[in-house]
Amino acid sequence: MSDGLRVDHVVHAFGDRVALDGVTCQVPSGRLTGLLGPNGAGKTTLMRILLGVLTADGGEVWLDGRRLADVHDRRAWGYMPQERGLYPSMKAGAQLVHFGRLHGLSREQATRRARDLLGELELGDRWDERTDRLSGGMQQRLQLATALVHGPQVVVLDEPFAGLDPVAVEQLSAMLRRRAEDGCLVVFSSHQLDLVQDLCEDIVMVDHGRTVLAGSVSRLRAASGQRRLRLQLGSAERGWLDAFDGVRVVSDHADDLRLAVPPGVDPLRVLDAARSVGPVLDFGLELPTLSELFLAAASGERVREPVR
Numbered sequence: 098m099s100d101g102l103r104v105d106h107v108v109h110a111f112g113d114r115v116a117l118d119g120v121t122c123q124v125p126s127g128r129l130t131g132l133l134g135p136n137g138a139g140k141t142t143l144m145r146i147l148l149g150v151l152t153a154d155g156g157e158v159w160l161d162g163r164r165l166a167d168v169h170d171r172r173a174w175g176y177m178p179q180e181r182g183l184y185p186s187m188k189a190g191a192q193l194v195h196f197g198r199l200h201g202l203s204r205e206q207a208t209r210r211a212r213d214l215l216g217e218l219e220l221g222d223r224w225d226e227r228t229d230r231l232s233g234g235m236q237q238r239l240q241l242a243t244a245l246v247h248g249p250q251v252v253v254l255d256e257p258f259a260g261l262d263p264v265a266v267e268q269l270s271a272m273l274r275r276r277a278e279d280g281c282l283v284v285f286s287s288h289q290l291d292l293v294q295d296l297c298e299d300i301v302m303v304d305h306g307r308t309v310l311a312g313s314v315s316r317l318r319a320a321s322g323q324r325r326l327r328l329q330l331g332s333a334e335r336g337w338l339d340a341f342d343g344v345r346v347v348s349d350h351a352d353d354l355r356l357a358v359p360p361g362v363d364p365l366r367v368l369d370a371a372r373s374v375g376p377v378l379d380f381g382l383e384l385p386t387l388s389e390l391f392l393a394a395a396s397g398e399r400v401r402e403p404v405r
């Protein structure tokens with residue numbers, strides 16, 4: 098596998114507002130990487146610096162061991178900006194061919210790729226439809242297609258899943274995963290931490306312009322050592338919890354209780370204690386969500402260097 102993208106202590110300020118405060122991370126090829134963080138964390142600023150549209154005040158960006166200097170180094174990249182940029186009156190097919198031609202494809206190549214992509218996005222029957230007559234979700238899929246039409250090796254997507262229904266989210270993520278499996282470097286941003294938890298293999302989580310968590314989603318969730326025990330109880334009695342030091346109530350709504358069980362406490366003992374005072378209608382053991390990991394990381398110790 099190639100080195101991928103390396104972001105090394107990148108700093109950027111807009112006047113006296115610091116947007117990126119030494120963000121460091123690595124994005125490998127062949128995997129789907131989510132750049133996550135709450136509103137205002139610095140994701141768009143970082144993406145613009147990756148793309149060479151903004152110049153960092155400090156730090157460096159490397160691709161496959163080569164330092165990227167200016168926007169020309171990213172000519173062949175695919176980009177889906179947060180503010181969508183389609184021509185409303187242009188037909189869907191013509192729009193894609195146009196973007197393919199802008200990236201240097203011949204008319205025949207661009208037409209063939211455009212047809213393949215629209216088919217893959219289940220928009221094959223919309224070739225002759227004006228863009229502004231497509232639904233919002235369809236326009237978003239078309240926007241994604243414009244970022245992919247020239248077969249880029251690096252794809253950067255700003256909030257590609259915002260506003261999409263679950264079926265469209267699944268469809269877009271499957272499409273991006275296929276590109277990653279073909280060796281493409283794919284990085285997308287999102288502020289919806291738990292929405293993307295099952296969509297990407299790797300994450301880089303930023304907060305206040307710094308990396309707070311990075312690495313494989315499954316490893317980060319498992320490595321926290323924390324588990325969540327979900328219990329649906331037939332009784333409102335909670336006194337039995339007092340016997341467990343360190344077990345914390347995450348939420349307690351109606352008869353649904355969610356507990357954070359720290360390492361060293363056997364969740365089955367907690368379950369048994371619950372059963373001793375009343376019926377347990379349902380239960381499950383889960384790993385912490387990405388938002389829970391984010392809250393823990395943002396409030397406590399910062400991860401100064403990413404895992405990889």
Ligand SMILES: Nc1ncnc2c1ncn2[C@@H]1O[C@H](COP(=O)(O)OP(=O)(O)OP(=O)(O)O)[C@@H](O)[C@H]1O
Pocket residue numbers: 111114115116134135136137138139140141142143287288
């Ligand atoms: N052009 C600009 N001028 C001044 N400040 C800016 C500009 N662009 C971004 N900022 C500031 O930089 C910080 C990071 O913004 P950025 O857009 O990178 O965040 P984000 O993580 O993409 O947020 P969101 O999820 O809301 O899109 C914010 O405090 C924002 O107000």
